[in-house]
Amino acid sequence: MGESATTTDAVQVFKLVADNPIMRRTLSALSKRCSRDEGNRLEIALELYTGVRSEACFRCRVAKKLLMPVLKAATKAFGVTEERLKEKFKDPYWRRGLVNVIKGIGWFGVTHPYVPGAPFQIVWNITRACNMRCVHCYENAGAPGEDELSTEEILRGIDILGDAGVLILAFSGGEPTVHPDILKFVKRASERGMYVAMATNGLVFSSRERLKEYKQAGLQFAQISLDGVNPKTHDEFRGVPGAFEKTVEGIKNCVAEGLFVEIATTLTRQNYKEIPALIEFSDKLGADWFMLYNFVPTGRGAEMVEADLSPEEREEILTLCWNKMKTMRIDVLSTAPYFARIAQQTELGDLSQDELLARMAQQAGGGGGDSDVVPTHFYNPKLSGQLRRLADFIGGCGCGRFYLSVEPNGDLYPCVFFPHEEQVKVGNLLEDDFEELWRNSEFLWKVRDKDRLADYCGSCRFRYTCGGCRARAYNYYKDVLAPDPGCILNREYWVKLKESVKTEYTVQETCQGDLILYRKT
Ligand code: SF4
Ligand code: SF4
Secondary structure, X not given: OOHHHHHHHHHHHHHHHXXXXXXXXXXXXXXXXXXXXXXXXXXHHHHHHHOOOOOOOHHHXXXXXXXXXXXXXXXXXXXXOHHHHHHHOOOHHHHHHHHHHHHHHHHHOOXXXXXXXXXXXXXXXXXXXXXXXXXXXXXXXXXXXXXXXXXHHHHHHHHHHHHXXXXXEEEEOOOHHHOOOHHHHHHHHHHOOOEEEEEEOOOHHHOHHHHHHHHHHOXXXXXEEOOOOOHHHHHHHHOOOOHHHHHHHHHHXXXXXXXXEEEEEEOOOOOHHHHHHHHHHHHHHOOOEEEXXXXXXXXHHHHHHHHOOOHHHHHHHHHHHHHHHOOOOOEEEEOOOHHHHHHHHHHXXXXXXXXXXXXXXXXXXXXXXXXXXXXXXXXXOEXXXXXXXXXXXXXXXXXXXXXXXEOOOOEEEOOOOOOOOHHHOOEEOOOOOHHHHHHHXXXXXXXXOHHHOOOOHHHOOOOOOOOOOHHHHHHHHOOOXXXXXXXXHHHHHHHHHHHHOOOOEEEEEOOOOOEEEEEOO
């Protein structure tokens, strides 16, 4: 039996062990709260398994025993040793993540792509209030909204997310630091076991003293927006003179205070030529990650659709970023899901689906060399050996699957880049049963299923590691399953788009043959 056959068998064994009706019912039952040990029973079982705790009630100890076959099969299937698994899951956030994964198997089975037992990340636009006026703002922010939740309601919402097992809670806005009770929210989220992040314009963090208050409350991750290395580009985008200087000060303070720092930029026609320099600048500032946001024509962005790059321009800049990252300390991530396709094509050549699978099987069986980095929105995991096969399960657009967004009034959407329209609203955090929505929302199941996508995304060999940006598809076509016209493999849809929107837009072809949409005045 060849190496790859052995690997395939191991994965089949894992599926047989974990994905059968009896085990799934068992895992489902184990994912309830234990009132004696005051926690999720799965989490307590994992604490016993990793040695983080030695005492627990009889039921939790039984839970640990019941969990063992799944953990053993997983270590075999994905080629990790039990010691490595135990070491990794001593970290409370990794443990919380694993509980989520196991709960997902109990509820949904081993789906492809994978759906966990709760979103890994929630981005909560806590207020619409903002101290800047960005031209591309997806939230159309300015003054606070009239229907925003009260402080008590927000705290209740945080508890709901904590109980559901959400791993990362990212406060965004508007500008989250403008909310008078933001520190209370950071503290509560941290106390409820969530990793707390914040997406901010960085103005407040230009004061080191203020930043220390956030850190003390439990803030661990700061995402700060910077739109160019040229102060003029940034200030014009932000609509505030002098913003660049303060934002850079804020970044430096976050680095000095030891927060995990991500510098974020929205990719538009106005700034894309500055991106390579911006990555270098971010690297020099000491940031950990550079995040390239894909432009989505929503919020105020809908009024400037001409800012969207052509597929050719996007391909060029993402390829450049991928290659640049390989030579730098800083990690580059992108919300453009085709970044994963570009990474695979750059590293492996333009392989067919069969060739791609063969290559993965060969590497999984130990035939490959170095590990592959598989870009996802929130992390660039380095996968080697059998772990490479995880890429198809975790990759691609994570909306409604790894990720949900909450609006200032508690409304839930699959991603912050969806417009606030009834057809794409998932429900409300305080008015609906969150767990029920996550398990049974028809709309969520629609956006999760990559096999239901319309062509070309639907038949694309990269649909599991990419799948196109569903928010872009919806904003351009009002159809969440439509192709994402920003990808070069969908160029014909970008071309057709100009026909379908010609009443609203004009299209210009550049001398390089790129097509650019301009909204008619
Ligand atoms: S065609 Fe769709 S799924 Fe394929 S790489 Fe492009 S955006 Fe991704
Ligand atoms: S819809 Fe998907 S690809 Fe687009 S920004 Fe949201 S999570 Fe990312």
